[in-house]
Amino acid sequence: MSNSIILTFLSAATGYNISWPLVILGVNILAGLGWCYYQIFLSPLAAIPGPLLCKIITTRYRLSFLQGILYRRTVVWHQKYGPIVRIGPNVVSIIDKTAIRQVHNSYEFVKARSWYHAFEQFAPGMFTASNEQVHRQLRRIFQPAFTPKALRGVEGVITEVGPSSLVEMWGEKLLAAREAKGGGQEKGVIVDLYHDLSFMLLDIITQLSLGKAVGVLKQGYHPIVEWIHAYTTLVAVFTTLPFLKHINIGFSTLRQRVKLLWEYSAQCIVEKRIRMDQEKREKISSEKDVEDSDSTPTYRNQTDMLSGLLRAKDPITQERLSDGQLTSETVTLMIAGTETTSATMCVLYNLLFHHPEVYQRLQEEVIQAFPIPSGASSGDPLPLTAEVVKMLDITHSNVKQRVPYVEAVLNETMRMYPAAPGILIRSVPRGGRIINGHYLPADTLVGLAITAYHYGPEWTNPYQFDPDRFVGTQGEKNLVKLLTFSLGPRQCVGRSLAYLEMIITLATIIRIFHVEPADDLQLCKKWVEFVTLRPQDTQFLCRIQPRKEFTLPNAAKC
Numbered sequence: 001m002s003n004s005i006i007l008t009f010l011s012a013a014t015g016y017n018i019s020w021p022l023v024i025l026g027v028n029i030l031a032g033l034g035w036c037y038y039q040i041f042l043s044p045l046a047a048i049p050g051p052l053l054c055k056i057i058t059t060r061y062r063l064s065f066l067q068g069i070l071y072r073r074t075v076v077w078h079q080k081y082g083p084i085v086r087i088g089p090n091v092v093s094i095i096d097k098t099a100i101r102q103v104h105n106s107y108e109f110v111k112a113r114s115w116y117h118a119f120e121q122f123a124p125g126m127f128t129a130s131n132e133q134v135h136r137q138l139r140r141i142f143q144p145a146f147t148p149k150a151l152r153g154v155e156g157v158i159t160e161v162g163p164s165s166l167v168e169m170w171g172e173k174l175l176a177a178r179e180a181k182g183g184g185q186e187k188g189v190i191v192d193l194y195h196d197l198s199f200m201l202l203d204i205i206t207q208l209s210l211g212k213a214v215g216v217l218k219q220g221y222h223p224i225v226e227w228i229h230a231y232t233t234l235v236a237v238f239t240t241l242p243f244l245k246h247i248n249i250g251f252s253t254l255r256q257r258v259k260l261l262w263e264y265s266a267q268c269i270v271e272k273r274i275r276m277d278q279e280k281r282e283k284i285s286s287e288k289d290v291e292d293s294d295s296t297p298t299y300r301n302q303t304d305m306l307s308g309l310l311r312a313k314d315p316i317t318q319e320r321l322s323d324g325q326l327t328s329e330t331v332t333l334m335i336a337g338t339e340t341t342s343a344t345m346c347v348l349y350n351l352l353f354h355h356p357e358v359y360q361r362l363q364e365e366v367i368q369a370f371p372i373p374s375g376a377s378s379g380d381p382l383p384l385t386a387e388v389v390k391m392l393d394i395t396h397s398n399v400k401q402r403v404p405y406v407e408a409v410l411n412e413t414m415r416m417y418p419a420a421p422g423i424l425i426r427s428v429p430r431g432g433r434i435i436n437g438h439y440l441p442a443d444t445l446v447g448l449a450i451t452a453y454h455y456g457p458e459w460t461n462p463y464q465f466d467p468d469r470f471v472g473t474q475g476e477k478n479l480v481k482l483l484t485f486s487l488g489p490r491q492c493v494g495r496s497l498a499y500l501e502m503i504i505t506l507a508t509i510i511r512i513f514h515v516e517p518a519d520d521l522q523l524c525k526k527w528v529e530f531v532t533l534r535p536q537d538t539q540f541l542c543r544i545q546p547r548k549e550f551t552l553p554n555a556a557k558c
């Protein structure tokens with residue numbers, strides 16, 4: 001009865017025949033307009049500049065994220081609107097140095113659950129934990145394994161599983177190509193640098209964190225690649241559509257693969273523990289690898305990090321990690337430590353191709369710094385083998401001392417193309433905070449746009465590729481400003497490992513091979529940025545040829 005009174009009244013008032021669907025439509029339109037009016041004029045964030053559409057809907061920045069162009073877009077937005085930009089109804093992006101320190105230098109602004117929850121396939125871990133105590137404890141246990149000193153203890157195995165294997169594998173490829181051509185003069189071979197480096201890094205990280213390399217570089221296949229891919233795909237899906245994470249429906253194949261990744265890692269950890277117990281019982285290599293299980297690990301002369309982590313205790317609470325926690329963390333290390341590093345090295349090569357003068361200088365300096373030791377050959381070219389790589393002695397400290405330009409080029413690459421480009425989203429604590437002169441209420445999301453910061457007013461000629469900005473005293477100052485690995489207590493735990501891997505790999509490749517783009521398409525490569533940076537079609541084809549001092553591994557055959 002009352003329903004029909006309302007409809008009659010509305011029809012009389014408007015002069016139209018009003019039905020219920022029309023009423024519902026009208027109410028929705030009014031609510032939508034009200035929402036827009038509130039967001040644009042009344043919200044506490046109303047005064048913060050930004051694109052109009054971003055102020056009223058989240059779809060704009062979420063879609064840009066899905067397209068892999070969000071971070072480049074934030075560069076443009078910051079140039080247009082200034083150091084603080086509203087990129088969503090409840091999200092702001094900042095590039096001001098003081099504001100960044102205020103947000104990231106303490107635990108006050110916690111990682112936003114709505115964003116990081118997508119990464120959490122298992123329990124909260126070092127990367128996703130928003131609880132300060134949980135995170136501090138995990139860092140106290142993990143940090144010692146990632147210090148430059150500890151990493152020197154695993155550098156040997158990293159070289160062996162990493163750059164040495166890559167040189168051997170490329171040597172085999174060159175040999176196969178030459179044999180296929182009947183022994184004629186071969187102008188190098190085409191390799192997918194992104195693919196090969198990613199596989200090499202996966203071997204390194206599995207060697208370190210699971211106690212055995214999966215050997216995917218030389219074998220060309222291991223299901224772990226699909227499992228990791230499933231994990232990163234789910235992260236992309238859940239970041240864009242967070243509600244899907246909670247309803248636990250759909251994506252069953254991907255979810256199943258993530259489960260397999262977990263089970264495989266857990267199994268490796270159990271096997272390692274058994275091996276360690278056995279070695280201890282047999283008292284084999286007691287001074288070298290196997291320390292007393294109650295002692296603090298020293299990470300000396302190790303073939304992995306896992307044995308140290310299995311023994312490690314929190315120095316404050318004396319607690320050890322459970323196998324479940326360790327599994328969760330090793331999976332994170334595999335995800336965080338593979339594509340980031342391979343993409344950085346590929347984008348570095350791409351920059352070198354576009355800047356031949358930098359490439360020329362880098363090659364000359366590396367070749368000069370690592371001559372063929374006298375007596376190593378009677379003038380004949382050396383085969384592409386692990387022994388030859390070892391003989392060149394391309395260690396992290398040697399490269400740093402003899403060719404600081406390698407690190408300068410790497411740093412400049414990471415400024416222009418940070419592999420984890422942001423936006424690192426934190427939540428404003430209770431009571432709200434003033435940031436960049438604007439009051440942000442509690443629970444506002446504040447994003448650090450690393451790429452936009454690296455093209456901002458802190459840098460002179462930011463669009464110019466200029467590795468010299470990281471040389472000498474000026475270089476040291478600029479290094480402090482570089483935020484590729486973030487800052488504060490949540491900065492990248494794998495920073496020193498990433499530098500070590502990239503420096504020895506790049507120096508080895510540059511020393512032994514001449515690398516050039518396979519064709520114009522590779523030269524004009526587009527780089528997309530999802531959670532991490534990657535080449536648009538996930539490949540980067542290059543032509544490689546050994547330098548004249550080197551020859552194929554089994555040249556006698558040819």
Ligand code: HEM
Nearest residue numbers: 126127333336337340341419420485486490492493494498
């Ligand atoms: C070029 C290579 C790399 C870049 C650019 C990079 C960058 C970053 C950035 C920006 C963060 C902060 C993320 C955030 O706050 O949301 C981070 C965190 C992290 N990274 Fe890396 N990373 C690299 C390599 C690695 C490697 C090799 C590992 C280990 C194997 C690693 C492990 C981690 C972990 C565990 C965290 C979480 C730290 C925490 O919250 O305490 N990363 N990384």
